[in-house]
Amino acid sequence: MEPSPYYNVILIQPDESPVTNPITCTDCGARYMTAFGYVDINNPAVEPKPMVYFANWIPGHVDEGITLLVGRGEFEGDEAVNMRAIAFSLKPWRDGLNIDLVDAGQTLFAEGLRHVFSEMSTVSEARKHPELELYHSIALRVVGDEPRFKSYLRQFSEIME
Numbered sequence: 001m002e003p004s005p006y007y008n009v010i011l012i013q014p015d016e017s018p019v020t021n022p023i024t025c026t027d028c029g030a031r032y033m034t035a036f037g038y039v040d041i042n043n044p045a046v047e048p049k050p051m052v053y054f055a056n057w058i059p060g061h062v063d064e065g066i067t068l069l070v071g072r073g074e075f076e077g078d079e080a081v082n083m084r085a086i087a088f089s090l091k092p093w094r095d096g097l098n099i100d101l102v103d104a105g106q107t108l109f110a111e112g113l114r115h116v117f118s119e120m121s122t123v124s125e126a127r128k129h130p131e132l133e134l135y136h137s138i139a140l141r142v143v144g145d146e147p148r149f150k151s152y153l154r155q156f157s158e159i160m161e
């Protein structure tokens, strides 16, 4: 999938939550890393709605990559309303990054994120979603601009050299 015309007008706003999560890998005990943030799009063709993202990864588990949920919908106070998540798996592949859809409800932090992402798309629901291209562009922008990914993404390029 090519980056959409939206790509250049997407702006991410990482929040200030700690990147190290108390949850650990059941195999090796390494701590999960997580990142949350907000998304703005400056394009009159895109209906303005709150948009958020959440990512998790484990440093050292480069082959597992980053799991990224992108949500677009509404908030009532702190509760998400009709906030639909589409989830992506980002893995190193050849000289770049491979992006696949995954079932949002099956991602590791899904249950704890229900107040943020009220609707969790399966892969087949995501494929049929009319705004999939927009979600995909947001995912690409998060990968490019999220500062908390930088040291992890460097590991991708190291294993590919």
Ligand SMILES: [Zn+2]
Pocket (backbone or CB within 6 Å): 025, 026, 027, 028, 029, 030, 058, 061
């Ligand atoms: Zn592990």
